Amino acid sequence: MEVNLINASEEELLASVSGRVDATNAEELYDALNELREAHPQGTFVLDGEKMDYISSAGLRGLLRLQKKEKQKIGIVNLSLEVMEIFEITGFADILDVHRKLRSISIEGCEKIGQGANGQVYQLTKDSIVKVYLPQTRMEDIKRERDLAQRAFVKGIPTAITFDVVEVGECKGVVFEMLDAVSLAAVINEHMDRFEEYADEYVALYKTFHQTRVEGKDFPSVKDIYDGYIDGCKDWYTPEELEQIRSLVRSVPDRDTLIHGDFHVRNIMVQQGELIMIDMGDVSYGHPIFDFLATAATQANLVELNPEYAVVHTGMPVETIKRLWTALLQKYFVGKSQEEIARIDKQIRFFSKLKVALAPVVGAGAPQEIIEASVQDAKANLLPHIKEWIGSIDW
Incomplete structure (x- = not known):
């Protein structure tokens, strides 16, 4: 049995365990892992068990002793099917965050x-x-x-x-x-003659989320998610600027509404005529404006800030992006006057600059020049006007 440190960072302590773990070396395993943890106390504790041949009940008890000292579940990854079965049969797959070795696939030639x-x-x-x-x-x-x-x-x-x-x-x-799935963006592009029909379905999906009430124990708060985004931007803004951004988030009224968090047409697949939502990592509860501002970040703001990248991000031409944004407002807020819809549109466009401001985190895969331009836009067009908009959301 052998334990080796692979990597230690603020986010994760990763070590490997190889060989056979049984009663003769279980205490040695515990001591080695405990020593590593004391030397690197930050981040989630993860063990790579790809080369672990076997683990006995004595070894499992040692892992349980370590787990009792942790705030989060210890992760164990890359286990063989045989070792994974030991964790499952003993119930340790529920106590620890255990994963078998992943199947490897290729996307070469895939659309x-x-x-x-x-x-x-x-x-x-x-x-x-x-x-x-x-x-x-x-x-x-x-x-x-x-x-x-x-x-x-x-x-x-x-x-x-x-x-x-x-x-x-x-x-x-x-x-x-998912059978014969195509993104909603691709479907709209191919069938512009049916634009209104697809816009209706798009808005219906929006409303399906916002008509769903949830409990806090099942989903995170969208404000907590945004707090995490803001914390991740500390290298781009001063502490005072970050507090300004945080104050705008806090000013939004609380709701128990289900929120997707990144609502746009390339996160919606069409399968046999039905719209299916993907990319559910930011699903939460809160005020519907958090969905609108995420949509507006690309369909209203990015399309003005950088039209070429908006086309890449949404998969639609600029004219279609703008048309879909208008259709969303008109169909979602049906019954309101055009003056009221225009006022709401203006609110959403301003609040969508939150998403633009947080591009270093929420747009981590974007080109560096897009992230830099987004931060500069936020400093010029968001931060100076935050006080004017605090408390303005009344719908």
Whole structure:
């Protein structure tokens, strides 16, 4: 049995365990891992068990002693089917965050059919698609997205459910069963004569989310998610500027409404005529404006700031992007006067600069020049006007 340090950072302590763990060396395993943890106390504790041949009950008890000292579940990854079965039979798969070694697949020659903030979607086979995450995406984030998607599905949201987690080169991915799926952006582009029909379905999906009431124990608060985004931008803004941004988020009225968090047409797949939502990593609860501002970030703001990148991000021409934004407002807020809709549009466009301001985190996969331009736009057009808009949301 051998323990080796692989990497230690603020986010994760990663070590490998190889060989056979039994009663003769279980205490040695505990001592080695405990010493590593004391030397590197930050981040999630993850063990790579790819070369672990066996673990006995004595070894499991040692892991349990370590787990009792942790705030989060210890992760154990890359287990063989045989060792994974030991964890499952003993119930330790529920105590620890345990994962078998992932199946490796290739997306060479596969058509890209969708794109979200943290990955891209490819048609893997006729009846399956794969979402490939950015290289820095952690397994716990993938698991969280899967869990949120399952909870949303139970609430009646049409979303794809994963049936396998895989390796795609240096990245991780999740496979969905989805027959002949195409992004809504591609469908609209191909059938502009049916634009109003698809716009109606798009708005109906928006309303399906916002008519769903949820409890805080099942989903995170959207404000907590934005707090995390803001914390991640500390290298781009002064502490005073970050507090200004935080104050705008806090000013939005609280709601128990289900929020997708990154609502746009390349996060919506069309399967046999039905709209299916993907990219569920930011599903939360809060005021509907958080969905509108995410949509407006590309369909209203980015299209003005950088039209070429807006086309790349949405997969639609500029004229169609603008037309869909107008259709969303008119159909969602049907019954309100044009003056009232124009006022709401102005509110959303301003609040959408939150998403622009937080581009270093929410747009981590974007080109550097886009992120830099977004931050400069926020400093020029968001920060100086925040006080004017605090408390303005009244719908």
